[in-house]
Amino acid sequence: MRKTALITGITGQDGSDLAKLLLGKGYRVCGAHRRSASTNLWRCDELGITQDIELFDFELLEFSNIVAVFQQVKPDEVYNLAAQSFVAASFDQPLYTAEVDAMGVARLLEAIRLVNPKIHFYQASTAELFGKVQSVPQTEDTVFWPRSPYGVAKLYAHWITRNYREAFDIHTSSGILFNHESPMRGLDFVTRKITAGFARISLGQQDCIELGNLDAQRDWGFAGDFVDGMWRMLQQPEGDEYILATGVVHSVRRFVELAAEAAAIPLAWEGEAEHTIGRDRRSGKVVVKVNPKFYRPAEIDLLVGDPAKARTRLGWEPTVQLPALVQMMVEADLRRAKDKRIQ
Ligand code: NAP
Ligand code: F7E
Numbered sequence: 533m534r535k536t537a538l539i540t541g542i543t544g545q546d547g548s549d550l551a552k553l554l555l556g557k558g559y560r561v562c563g564a565h566r567r568s569a570s571t572n573l574w575r576c577d578e579l580g581i582t583q584d585i586e587l588f589d590f591e592l593l594e595f596s597n598i599v600a601v602f603q604q605v606k607p608d609e610v611y612n613l614a615a616q617s618f619v620a621a622s623f624d625q626p627l628y629t630a631e632v633d634a635m636g637v638a639r640l641l642e643a644i645r646l647v648n649p650k651i652h653f654y655q656a657s658t659a660e661l662f663g664k665v666q667s668v669p670q671t672e673d674t675v676f677w678p679r680s681p682y683g684v685a686k687l688y689a690h691w692i693t694r695n696y697r698e699a700f701d702i703h704t705s706s707g708i709l710f711n712h713e714s715p716m717r718g719l720d721f722v723t724r725k726i727t728a729g730f731a732r733i734s735l736g737q738q739d740c741i742e743l744g745n746l747d748a749q750r751d752w753g754f755a756g757d758f759v760d761g762m763w764r765m766l767q768q769p770e771g772d773e774y775i776l777a778t779g780v781v782h783s784v785r786r787f788v789e790l791a792a793e794a795a796a797i798p799l800a801w802e803g804e805a806e807h808t809i810g811r812d813r814r815s816g817k818v819v820v821k822v823n824p825k826f827y828r829p830a831e832i833d834l835l836v837g838d839p840a841k842a843r844t845r846l847g848w849e850p851t852v853q854l855p856a857l858v859q860m861m862v863e864a865d866l867r868r869a870k871d872k873r874i875q
Contacts, residue, residue, distance in 0.1 A: 536560040538605050540590060540640075541613035545716045546656070548575035550611055550759040555584050557763075562605045564590030564614070574875055575716045590614075592636030595643070602647040609766050611654040612640055618720050619660060619682045623829050626681035633685035634692075641696045641704070649702050652766040655693040657706040658686050659751070659777070659835045669838040672708065672773055679830040690773075697771045705765040707758075710777035710837045713857060714755035715864030719875070723752065723861065726788055728874050730795035731865035733812075733819050737872075740819055744826025746785040746808060751836040753778045754852035754860075764846040777837025778850045788820055790855055794862035 537554050541547040542563030551561050561581075565571055567589040576582040588601045592614055602610075615633045616622065622629040637655060644651045662670045663679035678684045690706050697704040717724035722743065729741035753776070761776040785801075788810065792799040798813040799820070810820030842848040852860075868874045 534558060534560055535608045536562065536606060537609045537611060538562045538564060538601070538607035539611045539613060540564040540592070541615065542585065542587070543571065543573060543575065544613060544617070545575065545714060545718065545755055546712075546759055546762075547613045548579055548581070548716060549714065549755050550613065550762060551576065551585055552579050552581050553759050553763060555581055560586070562586045562588060562607065564588050564601060566591055572875075578716070592632050592639065595639045598639055598643045599647060602643050606648070607651055609652045609654070610640065610644065611762060611766075612637060613656050615656060615686075616682070618718070619680045620720075620826075620828055622680050622682035622685070629681050630685045630688075633682065634688035637689035638692050641692060641702070644702060645696070645700055649700060652703040652771070653693070653705070654762050654766055655689055655704065655706045657690045657693075657708045657773070658683070659708060659710040659837060660832070661687050661690060661708065662835060663832055665832075665834060668834065669777075669779060669836045670775065671838045672775055672841055679832050680828070694773070703766070703771045705768070705771040706773045707762050707765055708773060708775045708837070709758055710751040710753060710775070710835060712753045712755040712758040712776075713861065715861050716755065717861070722784055723787060726791045727794075727858065727861040728865045728869070730791050730797060730819075731862060731869040732874065734795045734797060734866065735869050737869060739817070740821055742821055742823040742826065743784065743788070744823070744828070745831055746788070746822065747783055747833070748831060749781045749783045749834040749836070751777045751779065751781050752787070752854055752857065753850045754857050757850045757852060761842055761846060761848045764848055768845070772845075774842040774846065775837045775839050776842055776848065776850075777839045778853070779836065779838060780854065781834065781836040782854055787854070787858065790858040791862055792819075794859045795866065
């Protein structure tokens with residue numbers, strides 16, 4: 533029988549990518565999005581799937597709204613991808629972040645308990661739980677030490693998801709996902725800020741990219757691989773927790789170099805720390821500079837995951853390495869910049 537999936541955060545990077553994957557598998561896909569005067573479905577539009585999704589007004593802060601949507605949709609699987617997902621913003625809006633990213637998940641789980649405890653539930657956990665990392669690489673057994681209000685809120689969500697599995701026997705899973713990117717990434721995040729920046733610079737639409745900590749190191753994978761891992765988790769006989777990661781780490785500085793190369797801008801670094809700049813060797817213009825306003829009150833220096841459990845139990849493999857990912861993102865942003873439609 534045709535399965536029904538409800539995806540919260542359908543307007544986001546992962547929500548739109550997962551919707552495409554599930555439509556390809558024959559699912560009825562229902563997308564939950566925040567009501568607004570002008571809902572922005574550009575990602576679903578670009579993927580050519582907007583007409584194939586049933587859309588529902590949905591707000592994680594409103595319990596009765598969540599229950600009503602569950603009753604209407606009657607989902608077999610719920611993927612909770614909605615969140616205030618920008619770590620830097622969580623330092624300025626910690627209470628709002630907790631309401632959405634922590635209590636929002638408790639509301640969803642309560643709604644499942646009330647409406648249909650047979651629903652399979654996916655929670656978007658995060659490598660941010662590891663924060664000040666206590667071992668390298670991080671596994672499902674590594675001790676958590678979140679470093680931002682976002683990470684702390686997601687830690688509550690992670691534990692309440694496990695608790696509903698243990699206490700109420702609900703099929704809940706958490707994917708502890710390391711950073712994953714694609715041409716659909718939001719412009720606030722460092723990868724897309726860099727690829728969109730170099731695309732615009734190469735077309736004369738922008739002068740310079742201002743960045744924060746160039747020495748932060750991340751395990752960046754491809755979002756398309758990661759949404760496939762989410763689906764695999766909900767097909768298992770039992771709910772569980774899995775790391776999805778590539779196991780390979782690069783610095784923000786290295787990401788900048790790869791993106792400059794993909795945009796055919798020869799880059800030369802000068803200076804150190806907050807005085808670091810990157811020049812276009814041909815023109816001598818400064819195209820990258822550090823602005824301490826992008827430093828975080830508490831930083832995570834290094835995240836790198838070990839996806840062995842997902843590999844063994846789910847048969848999951850990351851397929852895209854960073855240079856190819858950067859190339860894909862820069863090419864997409866060059867196409868968009870030519871049409872002046874970067875968003
Ligand atoms: P994203 O692009 O920022 O998308 C977040 C989605 O959540 C958007 O559709 C947003 O809607 C929606 N949303 C925000 N607040 C909401 C609320 N109060 N009620 C209903 N919807 C709300 O994030 P993403 O990169 O796709 O990530 C998906 C999930 O995975 C998030 O939970 C994120 O925290 C988590 N995660 C992401 C990564 C990563 O590297 N991408 C890694 C680990 C975990 P609007 O369009 O209305 O803003
Ligand atoms: O920062 C440094 C910044 O904002 C990555 C979210 O999807 O992944 C993401 O969180 C690193 C940090 O991602 C700038 O300080 C330097 O060290 O791209 P980001 P994030 O904070 O790792 C996790 C797993 C999630 O769960 C989150 O939802 O890059 N950095 N300069 C900068 N970061 C930004 N945003 N902007 C800069 O100018």
